[in-house]
Amino acid sequence: MIISTSCATLPTPANVPAIARAGPRLDHYPENTLCMSMGSKPQQARSILSMARMLDAAEAIFAEGGDNALSVEAVITRAKTSVGNFYGRFGDRDGLLRAMHERFILRLGGAAHVAVAAAGNEKTLAGAIEVFLSHVFTATQEYRNSARFFVLHRSSDPNLRAQGIRANAVFASIFTTLVLSHREEIAHAHPETATDLVWRMVFAALAQQMMFDDQEVSGVPMTIPALVHEIACCLAVYLKAAPAKR
Numbered sequence: 051m052i053i054s055t056s057c058a059t060l061p062t063p064a065n066v067p068a069i070a071r072a073g074p075r076l077d078h079y080p081e082n083t084l085c086m087s088m089g090s091k092p093q094q095a096r097s098i099l100s101m102a103r104m105l106d107a108a109e110a111i112f113a114e115g116g117d118n119a120l121s122v123e124a125v126i127t128r129a130k131t132s133v134g135n136f137y138g139r140f141g142d143r144d145g146l147l148r149a150m151h152e153r154f155i156l157r158l159g160g161a162a163h164v165a166v167a168a169a170g171n172e173k174t175l176a177g178a179i180e181v182f183l184s185h186v187f188t189a190t191q192e193y194r195n196s197a198r199f200f201v202l203h204r205s206s207d208p209n210l211r212a213q214g215i216r217a218n219a220v221f222a223s224i225f226t227t228l229v230l231s232h233r234e235e236i237a238h239a240h241p242e243t244a245t246d247l248v249w250r251m252v253f254a255a256l257a258q259q260m261m262f263d264d265q266e267v268s269g270v271p272m273t274i275p276a277l278v279h280e281i282a283c284c285l286a287v288y289l290k291a292a293p294a295k296r
Contacts, residue, residue, distance in 0.1 A: 104129040154196040155217045161189030175232035180282035197260040
């Protein structure tokens with residue numbers, strides 16, 4: 051069966067005006083289209099619910115048994131659906147994985163959208179970073195099973211990898227727009243370079259949070275709010291510090 055192409059959308063922060071201190075209007079955000087592959091996209095409410103039930107089943111099966119347990123038969127049984135319904139929606143197991151990945155990315159995109167809206171209300175750079183990270187780290191923790199699955203088992207899939215790369219660029223731009231809206235607090239000689247480095251540190255921390263538990267990192271437990279606060283303080287200090295003499 052040929053898998054048709056559907057397009058999912060995320061906000062394009064590069065085109066978003068500087069974030070107002072009163073908070074951005076979400077309905078004014080332009081959108082960036084991230085085209086992703088799925089089977090025929092459901093239009094009716096019943097079909098949408100059926101598709102969501104199959105995706106929920108797939109995520110639960112993976113959480114319980116890992117990649118090897120995630121078979122077409124297991125999803126059909128758990129979702130209490132038919133073979134025809136499954137293949138009509140996804141085409142095959144790869145189509146299911148693409149749909150799972152699309153939903154994972156859109157969930158993170160939704161979290162980033164909410165995060166930048168909340169952070170836009172903050173008057174300081176440190177406050178904006180902490181609020182943004184609080185939302186994103188919470189979402190990352192919630193969806194870490196999906197993240198682990200795609201990193202560990204599907205990172206070599208060129209289609210999924212391309213989706214992830216496009217999404218990462220969008221998330222980076224969202225964060226960059228937020229940070230540079232506090233440009234007056236940034237002491238670095240090259241604010242754009244500094245902001246890119248800060249995003250790289252955030253990305254690394256998020257990847258660590260997705261892939262490892264506290265005992266695997268340092269053996270010291272730390273709550274997400276505490277971790278977010280300390281990271282935000284570190285990033286703000288770097289951005290606000292006077293340039294080092296060479």
